[in-house]
Amino acid sequence: MEENKHVTIYDIAEKLNLATSTISRALKDHHSISDKTIKKVKKAAKEMGFVPNTLAAGLRGNKTKTIGVLIPTVTQPFLSSLISGIEITAQKSDYSVIIMQSHDSYADEVNMAKSLYSNRVSGVICSLAMETRDTSHFEQFSNNNIPLVFVDRVPKDYNTFRVVIDNYSAGYKATKHLIEQGCLRIAHLTAGAEFGNLYNERRRGYMEALRDHNLPIIEELIVDLKSVTYEDGVKASNKLFDLKPIPDGIFASGDIIAVSAVQTAKKRGIKVPEDLAVIGFNNDPISEIIDPNLSTITHPAEKMGKAAAEIIIKNLKSLKESEVQEITFLNTEVLVRESSHRKDTK
Amino acid sequence: MEENKHVTIYDIAEKLNLATSTISRALKDHHSISDKTIKKVKKAAKEMGFVPNTLAAGLRGNKTKTIGVLIPTVTQPFLSSLISGIEITAQKSDYSVIIMQSHDSYADEVNMAKSLYSNRVSGVICSLAMETRDTSHFEQFSNNNIPLVFVDRVPKDYNTFRVVIDNYSAGYKATKHLIEQGCLRIAHLTAGAEFGNLYNERRRGYMEALRDHNLPIIEELIVDLKSVTYEDGVKASNKLFDLKPIPDGIFASGDIIAVSAVQTAKKRGIKVPEDLAVIGFNNDPISEIIDPNLSTITHPAEKMGKAAAEIIIKNLKSLKESEVQEITFLNTEVLVRESSHRKDTK
DNA sequence: CAACAACACACAACCGGTTGTGCAATTTTT
DNA sequence: AAAAATTGCACAACCGGTTGTGTGTTGTTG
Numbered sequence: 159m160e161e162n163k164h165v166t167i168y169d170i171a172e173k174l175n176l177a178t179s180t181i182s183r184a185l186k187d188h189h190s191i192s193d194k195t196i197k198k199v200k201k202a203a204k205e206m207g208f209v210p211n212t213l214a215a216g217l218r219g220n221k222t223k224t225i226g227v228l229i230p231t232v233t234q235p236f237l238s239s240l241i242s243g244i245e246i247t248a249q250k251s252d253y254s255v256i257i258m259q260s261h262d263s264y265a266d267e268v269n270m271a272k273s274l275y276s277n278r279v280s281g282v283i284c285s286l287a288m289e290t291r292d293t294s295h296f297e298q299f300s301n302n303n304i305p306l307v308f309v310d311r312v313p314k315d316y317n318t319f320r321v322v323i324d325n326y327s328a329g330y331k332a333t334k335h336l337i338e339q340g341c342l343r344i345a346h347l348t349a350g351a352e353f354g355n356l357y358n359e360r361r362r363g364y365m366e367a368l369r370d371h372n373l374p375i376i377e378e379l380i381v382d383l384k385s386v387t388y389e390d391g392v393k394a395s396n397k398l399f400d401l402k403p404i405p406d407g408i409f410a411s412g413d414i415i416a417v418s419a420v421q422t423a424k425k426r427g428i429k430v431p432e433d434l435a436v437i438g439f440n441n442d443p444i445s446e447i448i449d450p451n452l453s454t455i456t457h458p459a460e461k462m463g464k465a466a467a468e469i470i471i472k473n474l475k476s477l478k479e480s481e482v483q484e485i486t487f488l489n490t491e492v493l494v495r496e497s498s499h500r501k502d503t504k
Numbered sequence: 505m506e507e508n509k510h511v512t513i514y515d516i517a518e519k520l521n522l523a524t525s526t527i528s529r530a531l532k533d534h535h536s537i538s539d540k541t542i543k544k545v546k547k548a549a550k551e552m553g554f555v556p557n558t559l560a561a562g563l564r565g566n567k568t569k570t571i572g573v574l575i576p577t578v579t580q581p582f583l584s585s586l587i588s589g590i591e592i593t594a595q596k597s598d599y600s601v602i603i604m605q606s607h608d609s610y611a612d613e614v615n616m617a618k619s620l621y622s623n624r625v626s627g628v629i630c631s632l633a634m635e636t637r638d639t640s641h642f643e644q645f646s647n648n649n650i651p652l653v654f655v656d657r658v659p660k661d662y663n664t665f666r667v668v669i670d671n672y673s674a675g676y677k678a679t680k681h682l683i684e685q686g687c688l689r690i691a692h693l694t695a696g697a698e699f700g701n702l703y704n705e706r707r708r709g710y711m712e713a714l715r716d717h718n719l720p721i722i723e724e725l726i727v728d729l730k731s732v733t734y735e736d737g738v739k740a741s742n743k744l745f746d747l748k749p750i751p752d753g754i755f756a757s758g759d760i761i762a763v764s765a766v767q768t769a770k771k772r773g774i775k776v777p778e779d780l781a782v783i784g785f786n787n788d789p790i791s792e793i794i795d796p797n798l799s800t801i802t803h804p805a806e807k808m809g810k811a812a813a814e815i816i817i818k819n820l821k822s823l824k825e826s827e828v829q830e831i832t833f834l835n836t837e838v839l840v841r842e843s844s845h846r847k848d849t850k
Numbered sequence: 851c852a853a854c855a856a857c858a859c860a861c862a863a864c865c866g867g868t869t870g871t872g873c874a875a876t877t878t879t880t
Numbered sequence: 881a882a883a884a885a886t887t888g889c890a891c892a893a894c895c896g897g898t899t900g901t902g903t904g905t906t907g908t909t910g
Contacts, residue, residue, distance in 0.1 A: 164566075164648065166866055177890045182867060192888060209644070212623045213568065214866035217559040217895045220510075224602075231588065238584040242577065245605050249616075254623060256570075257603050259591050270595075277558045277600060298555070302510065388793060417793055424795070444790050447734060447763055449770070512896055523860045528897060538858060560896035563865045 165208045174202055185210070216278060224254045225470055226274035228284040230262045230311075235442045236459045237285065240309060243463025244283060251471045253280070264289040271295045281305040281470030283463075286313060288350065305473040307466040311356055319473075321466045321486045325356055328455050328490040329363025332409045332437050335453070335492045337371050339435045339500045341407030344368065345379040345398050347419065348411045349386050360411050360439070379405055383415065391418030399426055406434060407498075413438040413445045416452055420497055435498040450496030458488050511554045520548055531556075562624060570600045571816055572620035574630040576608045576657075581788045582805045583631065586655060589809025590629060597817050599626070610635035617641045627651040627816030629809075632659060634696065651819040653812040657702055665819075667812045667832045671702055674801050674836040675709025678755045678783050681799070681838045683717050685781050685846045687753030690714065691725040691744050693765065694757045695732050706757050706785070725751055729761065737764030745772055752780060753844075759784035759791045762798055766843055781844040796842035804834045 167181040174181075176195070184191045184199035191199075202208075216222035225248050229237050245255050256279060260267040267287045274282055275298050282299050286308065293313045299306045300318060307319040336344050346364045348357045365375050378401065381394040391410070395418055398405055410416035416438025420430050428434050430450055438445055438454040445452035465486050513527040520527075522541070530537045530545035537545075548554075562568035571594050575583050591601050602625060606613040613633045620628055621644050628645050632654065639659045645652045646664060653665040682690050692710045694703045707726070714721050724747065727740040737756070741764055744751055756762035762784025766776050774780050776796055784791055784800040791798035811832050 164866090168866075178867075179869075179891080180889055182869085183889090190888065195888075207644075209618060209622050211563070211866055213559045213563040214895090215868070217557070217563050217866085217897090218868045220895070222559065232578065232591070233581070233584045233588050235579070238579045241603065242579050242605065245578070245603060249604070249612075252619075254602050254619065255604070256600050257587065257591060258595070258601070259588065266595075272555060273598075273600065276555050298553075421793070421795060444793060447760075447767070447790060447794070449767060449795065510896090514896075524897075525861080525899075526859055528899085529859090536858065541858075557896055560865090561898070563867090563896085564898050566865070 164211065165206045166211070167208070170199065170202050170206060170208060173206070174198060220278065221280050222254075222278050223252060224256055224277065224279045225467060226256045226258070226277065226279035226282045228258050228260060228267065228270055228274065228282060230285060230287055231259050232257060235444075236310070236440055236457060239459030240285070240463040240466075243460035243465075244467045245463075246460075247464045247467035247471070253467075253471065260287040260290075262288040264291075268295045271298070275299065275302075275304075279304065281307070281473070283307045283309055283466045283470065285309050286311040305470045307469050309462055309466050314355060319466075319469050319484060319486070321462050321469070321488065323457060323462075323488050323490045325359035326363040326366075328439070329360030329409070329411075330367045331363070331490070331492050332360075332439065332455050333364045333367035334371070335494065336407040336409060336435050336437060336498060337367065337373065339407070339431070339498055341405075341435050342373060343376070343379065343403065343405045344373070344407040344409060345381065345405035346409050346411070347381050347383060347391065347394050347415050349383040349415075357411050364409055386412050386414060388414050388418045391415035392422050395419040395422040396426075399423065399428065404428065404434070408434065408436045410436065410438050413440045413442040413452060413454055416454065416497070417444060417448050420448065420450070420452065431496065431498050431500055435500060437492070437498045441493055445493075446495065448497075453495045453498035454493050456489075456491045456493055458490070461488055510557065511552045512557070513554070516545065516548050516552060516554060519552070520544060566624065567626050568600075568624050569598060570602055570623065570625045571813060572602045572604070572623065572625035572628045574604050574606060574613065574616055574620065574628060576631060576633055577605050578603060581790075582656070582786055582803060585805030586631070586809040586812075589806035589811075590813045591809075592806075593810045593813035593817070599813075599817065606633040606636075608634040610637070614641045617644070621645065621648075621650075625650065627653070627819070629653045629655055629812045629816065631655050632657040651816045653815050655808055655812050660701060665812075665815050665830060665832070667808050667815070667834065669803060669808075669834050669836045671705035672709040672712075674785070675706030675755070675757075676713045677709070677836070677838050678706075678785065678801050679710045679713035680717070681840065682753040682755060682781055682783060682844060683713065683719065685753070685777070685844055687751075687781055688719060689722070689725065689749065689751045690719070690753040690755060691727065691751035692755050692757070693727050693729060693737065693740050693744075693761050695729040695761075703757050710755055732758050732761060734760055734764045737761040738768050741765040741768035742772075745769065745774065750774065750780070754780065754782045756782065756784050759786045759788040759798060759800055762800065762843070763790060763794050766794065766796070766798065777842065777844050777846055781846060783838075783844045787839055791839075792841065794843075799841045799844035800839050802837045802839055804836070807834055 167178045170181045171178045181199055184196045232238050248255050258270040264287055293316050309321045312320045348361050350357050368375050383390040383394050408419050410419055416436050420436050423430050423434050438452050440457045441454045445454045513524045516527045517524045527545055530542045578584050594601050604616040610633055639662050655667045658666045694707050696703050711721050729736040729740050754765050756765055762782050766782050769776050769780050784798050786803045787800045791800045
């Protein structure tokens with residue numbers, strides 16, 4: 159096992175009898191260096207196996223071409239797709255991506271934010287932990303001109319970039335779709351009622367759609383899950399199916415929950431979509447594999463990741479104080495598949 | 505927007521009239537610093553909002569407490585769980601995790617390896633791209649004492665750490681299970697036959713199990729998919745179901761494929777598990793949601809991630825040249841669920 | 851009480867690129 | 881041909897912790 163010490167610009171400088179400053183500039187095609195020298199330097203660099211030390215450059219320039227990603231977990235399809243989008247875009251501009259999982263813990267999120275700051279990331283993309291109420295641990299970024307982008311689960315009142323979907327209108331669209339399929343007694347499976355925005359927005363859309371179509375809002379048809387898991391979905395579904403007239407439609411605020419509803423229904427002899435139309439949310443991979451295929455609301459995870467990464471990269475290239483705090487809305491669509499398909503509406 | 509410049513140990517030193525070296529040592533409880541001073545320094549550091557600059561430390565010490573992860577994609581359940589395991593373990597020892605996706609492209613993998621090296625990661629965890637044949641781009645790590653761990657998709661002849669499962673015996677176990685369920689005509693859905701180890705090992709186990717139980721190996725029952733996707737799985741399944749006597753068992757080298765087989769079977773009126781017993785591989789989330797539940801082989805993704813990360817962290821704490829290149833085998837188990845359950849074997 | 855060991859902290863080099871400034875040589879301008 | 885502009889490169893400070901070495905002070909020992 160050889161102990162090749164890293165090749166540095168000093169090594170190149172010595173070999174070519176040039177100054178390190180010349181090497182540094184030559185490697186990035188600085189105009190004050192002649193073409194001859196540039197070629198010579200690049201050739202030597204390649205031959206000697208020179209790999210720039212990112213740390214040194216980052217230390218000097220106080221920027222690292224690194225995007226910090228702070229999310230609850232990487233294993234949810236939505237979030238892993240988000241990461242994928244971030245990584246793809248980052249990669250194109252030669253940025254690295256550091257991932258941290260808060261596991262929905264506020265304490266972890268605080269620590270990790272500090273760690274990202276400590277790593278002098280060029281920007282941060284974050285989807286908040288469930289537990290998080292206070293967001294002051296993000297001020298270290300704002301205060302130091304480090305672009306901060308919240309995605310999907312964003313704080314209500316923090317003045318920075320956001321990349322989101324319009325959960326209200328998505329909820330509205332989903333519900334409206336069920337109404338158009340002839341549903342009159344539409345249930346809603348949601349979660350985290352105590353925590354703001356995201357799910358509540360969808361529910362707001364649900365209720366508004368009912369109102370707009372003169373359907374009553376029935377409290378017992380709105381079930382708030384403790385957690386967004388298959389198991390809790392089954393429990394909630396059974397609760398609904400125990401009602402005197404069971405609902406004839408379900409809008410679930412997540413595909414896993416919708417799937418649990420569909421399967422629980424099947425087990426109880428309820429036919430989907432004939433007796434019960436179901437629509438989920440997210441367009442997780444499972445939604446198109448399950449039988450019957452699940453209608454759902456698209457949630458453009460990868461696009462959102464790309465958008466967030468682009469904000470950071472662009473923001474660094476030309477920081478325009480003026481336009482800070484813009485909000486990016488990405489589109490969602492109703493994806494009609496078997497689980498809610500009763501009639502052909504165009 | 506304030507422009508808080510980062511607080512450094514120089515700022516603390518100035519405020520307390522101490523040398524930076526004292527600050528640095530006090531912050532890490534160096535024995536040559538008195539308790540009084542340590543307390544004073546830590547207090548001031550906290551008050552001033554000091555956050556150490558990881559880059560400076562990394563530059564000086566030529567180590568960064570960062571683990572580089574180079575994998576085909578983050579969106580596959582197995583790989584996102586792998587990441588999760590890596591991140592959890594890294595986090596405990598205060599390591600960061602940099603993620604890069606090769607998208608199964610050899611060229612990308614080479615570039616990213618270089619980028620990781622450029623970032624002076626403390627260690628690298630990699631699952632090879634499909635395309636990769638030559639692994640010389642990893643020598644920069646080996647040559648510079650940067651621990652390298654291959655996971656799951658590992659090279660055949662590279663002298664370094666590996667964390668894998670025994671694909672051969674897993675394939676054997678899966679097949680044996682089907683045999684025990686009474687299957688006599690067991691098909692095998694596999695992929696990437698041209699590329700070594702992983703899938704081929706499973707197939708080898710499959711064939712050996714057949715032999716050991718005096719069952720014939722029938723070529724037309726072994727289908728090599730072009731890609732591990734649902735669509736290709738459907739195609740391959742239909743191929744099998746077009747045979748004169750259809751197979752009575754399928755061992756699929758991946759859950760997505762197994763699911764496609766189950767659903768294709770159902771659509772053609774083939775009953776699972778009565779007419780056809782199916783077992784998959786990986787224990788992806790979908791396997792326990794699909795109806796009927798899918799029997800599968802567990803693939804301890806998170807554990808593998810943890811194991812890999814531990815190797816890197818431990819290896820750094822006490823680099824033991826001697827024991828380098830060990831191989832870690834993690835256990836797999838046959839998880840019997842509905843899709844293959846015909847009789848109760850204990 | 852002299853001699854020596856701890857102890858507590860300061861000094862300064864160092865890691866490896868980056869970049870403002872300076873200077874000599876060459877080219878362009880008048 | 882002298883003055884001005886441009887070109888091409890060297891010098892050295894700098895980013896912010898880390899760590900080997902040096903020095904003064906206090907404490908212990910015979």
